[in-house]
Amino acid sequence: MITPEEALARVFALVQPLSTEDVPLEYAAGRVLRHAVTAGRDQPPFAASAMDGYGVTADAQPGDRLRVTGQAAAGHAFPGGISTGEAVRIFTGAPVPAGVARVVLQEDIARDGDLITLPESLGKSTHIRAQAVDFKTGDTITAPRRLSPVALALLAAMNCPNVTVSRRPDVAIIATGDELVMPGETPRADQIIASNAFAIKALAEAEGAQARILPIAADTETSLRSVFELAAGADMIVTIGGASVGDHDLVGPVVDALGTKRSFYKIAMRPGKPLMAGKLKGAVLLGLPGNPVSSIVCAHLFMRPALRAMQGLGQWPMPSATAALGCDLPANGPRTHYIRAALSPGPTITPMDNQDSSLLTMLASADALLVHPAGGGPRKAGEQMRYIPL
Numbered sequence: 503m504i505t506p507e508e509a510l511a512r513v514f515a516l517v518q519p520l521s522t523e524d525v526p527l528e529y530a531a532g533r534v535l536r537h538a539v540t541a542g543r544d545q546p547p548f549a550a551s552a553m554d555g556y557g558v559t560a561d562a563q564p565g566d567r568l569r570v571t572g573q574a575a576a577g578h579a580f581p582g583g584i585s586t587g588e589a590v591r592i593f594t595g596a597p598v599p600a601g602v603a604r605v606v607l608q609e610d611i612a613r614d615g616d617l618i619t620l621p622e623s624l625g626k627s628t629h630i631r632a633q634a635v636d637f638k639t640g641d642t643i644t645a646p647r648r649l650s651p652v653a654l655a656l657l658a659a660m661n662c663p664n665v666t667v668s669r670r671p672d673v674a675i676i677a678t679g680d681e682l683v684m685p686g687e688t689p690r691a692d693q694i695i696a697s698n699a700f701a702i703k704a705l706a707e708a709e710g711a712q713a714r715i716l717p718i719a720a721d722t723e724t725s726l727r728s729v730f731e732l733a734a735g736a737d738m739i740v741t742i743g744g745a746s747v748g749d750h751d752l753v754g755p756v757v758d759a760l761g762t763k764r765s766f767y768k769i770a771m772r773p774g775k776p777l778m779a780g781k782l783k784g785a786v787l788l789g790l791p792g793n794p795v796s797s798i799v800c801a802h803l804f805m806r807p808a809l810r811a812m813q814g815l816g817q818w819p820m821p822s823a824t825a826a827l828g829c830d831l832p833a834n835g836p837r838t839h840y841i842r843a844a845l846s847p848g849p850t851i852t853p854m855d856n857q858d859s860s861l862l863t864m865l866a867s868a869d870a871l872l873v874h875p876a877g878g879g880p881r882k883a884g885e886q887m888r889y890i891p892l
């Protein structure tokens with residue numbers, strides 16, 4: 503069995519970056535910017551007042567009485583300038599008129615008609631923001647990057663109305679198994695509710711994909727084939743369940759018959775051993791194990807990085823960090839163990855009580871996957887160990 507690291511490398515080898523499209527900035531949140539954007543202007547485009555008050559000359563002294571000769575507001579520049587003995591009423595965001603060297607806050611000023619008296623101390627700050635202090639013409643926002651809310655505001659400030667982003671990956675999700683019915687339906691006594699696809703869809707969408715849950719495929723070749731037809735055009739097809747060696751585990755034979763070029767089947771990890779990956783008619787195929795925890799952990803570790811790579815973000819594993827073990831850990835077996843665990847301040851990481859791969863409750867209350875390497879020896883409480891945040 504290959505290692506999880508080798509499996510991820512093989513998944514990346516199946517992925518091609520998708521084409522790009524231009525979208526209005528308003529609809530670009532969370533999309534992956536593929537072309538760098540260059541600012542065509544300075545911000546601010548002029549020296550601007552940072553406060554409401556009075557603009558005064560460089561030679562103005564504490565206690566001076568000055569004549570107010572005009573007004574500058576945001577969006578309403580004062581066309582003239584001031585000289586010694588003069589001041590200009592000025593508001594936050596206004597262009598600083600010629601001759602103004604500092605802004606004195608209005609609450610520090612006594613005003614009497616057109617005359618103002620400066621306070622006893624003018625303070626250190628000029629309360630003037632220099633032209634281009636935020637960004638200047640020619641500054642760039644590099645690509646690729648996922649567009650955060652703040653990045654959108656920055657692009658807007660640069661006067662960029664549209665951006666070139668990656669097309670959203672189309673992900674088709676196929677749950678398989680005669681025991682499954684959708685939430686809201688009435689299960690027979692020998693049936694359960696299909697849960698995994700909801701987490702897989704949400705994880706795909708968190709990566710910027712458009713994901714669709716296809717009808718549940720029954721454990722027959724005919725049913726599986728007909729649901730696969732509905733996946734036509736998808737960039738990624740994710741199956742759930744039917745991946746193991748049981749008589750009713752038909753995903754493998756069916757995807758082979760449909761022409762899948764398998765990359766691997768089975769990896770040395772726990773949970774998630776029966777993971778499969780390949781290429782089916784241009785789509786990346788991920789065959790996830792059916793156990794709820796196994797499917798979601800595999801989606802987190804393999805589907806998410808693959809979707810990032812598809813959108814041009816490069817080939818990176820999910821980020822990890824380290825924390826001190828909250829209790830002793832027994833030696834691990836031959837598969838890397840992704841232990842469902844809770845983080846607490848420190849940071850400290852403590853495995854959940856029960857690691858059975860069917861337990862959604864355990865995964866739902868976990869913050870992280872504590873990584874116990876294959877063949878790793880026993881570990882003592884307090885030792886630093888790597889974890890992958892969930």
Ligand SMILES: Nc1nc2c(c(=O)[nH]1)N[C@H]1C(S)=C(S)[C@@H](COP(=O)(O)OP(=O)(O)OC[C@H]3O[C@@H](n4cnc5c(N)ncnc54)[C@H](O)[C@@H]3O)O[C@H]1N2
Pocket residue numbers: 677678679681682694695696697698699742743744745746747748751773774775776790791792793794796859
């Ligand atoms: N003889 C062996 N048996 C099993 C092995 C093995 O190596 N030898 N591996 C075990 C491991 S590890 C896993 S993981 C599972 C994976 O099996 P499948 O991928 O074939 O999954 P199923 O049998 O279809 O389902 C397993 C389990 O999960 C439930 N399930 C399936 N799909 C969903 C869904 N969409 N939502 C909620 N629950 C789902 C299903 O009812 C089963 O209980 O195989 C072990 N067996």
Ligand code: MOO
Pocket residue numbers: 771772773774775776791793796797859
């Ligand atoms: O690998 Mo299975 O995912 O241990 O339950």
